[in-house]
Amino acid sequence: MAALRRLTQARRSPSERTALAGEAAADAAEQALRAAGPLPPAAEEEAAGPVDHPQAAAFFDCDNTILQGAAVFYLGVGLYRRKFFNRRDVAKFAWQQAWFRLAGAEDPAHIADAQSTALSLVTGKRTADLEAICEEIFEEIVAAKVWPGTRALVQMHLDAGQRVWLVTAAPVEVARIIARRLGMTGALGTVAEEVDGAYTGRLVGEMLHGPAKAAAVRALARREQLDLDHCAAYSDSANDIPMLSLVGHPFVVNPDGRLRKHARAHGWRVQDFRTGRKAARIGVPAAIAVGAVAGAAVAGMALRRRRR
Numbered sequence: 001m002a003a004l005r006r007l008t009q010a011r012r013s014p015s016e017r018t019a020l021a022g023e024a025a026a027d028a029a030e031q032a033l034r035a036a037g038p039l040p041p042a043a044e045e046e047a048a049g050p051v052d053h054p055q056a057a058a059f060f061d062c063d064n065t066i067l068q069g070a071a072v073f074y075l076g077v078g079l080y081r082r083k084f085f086n087r088r089d090v091a092k093f094a095w096q097q098a099w100f101r102l103a104g105a106e107d108p109a110h111i112a113d114a115q116s117t118a119l120s121l122v123t124g125k126r127t128a129d130l131e132a133i134c135e136e137i138f139e140e141i142v143a144a145k146v147w148p149g150t151r152a153l154v155q156m157h158l159d160a161g162q163r164v165w166l167v168t169a170a171p172v173e174v175a176r177i178i179a180r181r182l183g184m185t186g187a188l189g190t191v192a193e194e195v196d197g198a199y200t201g202r203l204v205g206e207m208l209h210g211p212a213k214a215a216a217v218r219a220l221a222r223r224e225q226l227d228l229d230h231c232a233a234y235s236d237s238a239n240d241i242p243m244l245s246l247v248g249h250p251f252v253v254n255p256d257g258r259l260r261k262h263a264r265a266h267g268w269r270v271q272d273f274r275t276g277r278k279a280a281r282i283g284v285p286a287a288i289a290v291g292a293v294a295g296a297a298v299a300g301m302a303l304r305r306r307r308r
Contacts, residue, residue: 012205021205022215024191026223028172029165032186055227057185058157059217059243060150061235062168062178065253068145071170071178078137128197131173138177146182149273150253153234154182163224167217167233167243169209188216214242238262 012020063070157164166179166187175189191204208216221228232249233240238258244250252263252270263270 014206017206018212018215019205021190021203021208021212022217022219024204025172025188025208025212025216026219028191029186029188029220030223032176053227053230055225056160056230056232057163057165057221057224057226058154058231059165059167059188059233059247060154060184061213061233061237061240061243061253062166062170062175064236065234066146066150066154066166066178066182067142068147071142071168071174074141074145075134075137075174078141130171131177134174134177138181142178143181147254147273149271150234151182153251153253153271154184157232158183163226165217165220167208167213169207169213188213188220210239211242213240214246217243217246235259244268 060066067074154164163185166175166182166184166189168175168178168187168189170189172187172189172191175187179185179187188208190208193200193202193204206212217233218228220226221231228246229248231247232251233244233247234251234253235244236252236254236259237256241259241262244252250263250266250268252259252268254272254274255263255270260270262268
């Protein structure tokens, strides 16, 4: 059965894998909502207040939009400080980051290598273990990296009684923690296949990156009966143009050059919270090339070394 599942996955077209990744992210988001149960009375009372549109929601990218840098990069820093992996591991990812900066594009070979390595490290590991490690590190490192301006935007939508979702290529386990700490409704992230609470070493579809993010937003909107014409989306990257183009209110935050140009051409609003136009984009390749699985990778290395 597992062999048949792998064969079926391999035969899927890129568009089919994109759609599958989006549906899987929406499934995971809805399951998390059901598991959380009803809102507490105070939250229900607040949510019943004035809403500019009952089917409106907001979708926020994570890296360089919510956070200064990449969530997975900071997770790696936290684990490195705990001596869960060595300098050789760090050097490998640093080389991939240097290549990205020099070439200006992701190297497909680096992406494939990082994904293969990461998935092999977490095969058989418990999903709950990854979540526990992420919880340990969030307050130590990640919380201080949230852009105050973007956090205020998140709160603005929440105060309006809207649902607010994080949308990221990072593993859904990492995404849920960030979303929960920011008071968001939930998160759409890359889903790694699991059986009986353990990772199989395969993704469901592909990374939630680029068109896959748009597919996830579309799938969630269908399930939650959202009107995308009344929804807002925020991102820093031209890779998220498909997601931004879905909604009636696209906003550009801390944009890269391509997205800034696109925003100007289409009349999209731009907000830059950086102190300079060329502020460092810490760990971008970690979020893109390694993004969906790097968090799982470092967690896998952590678990493996802890048990030695």
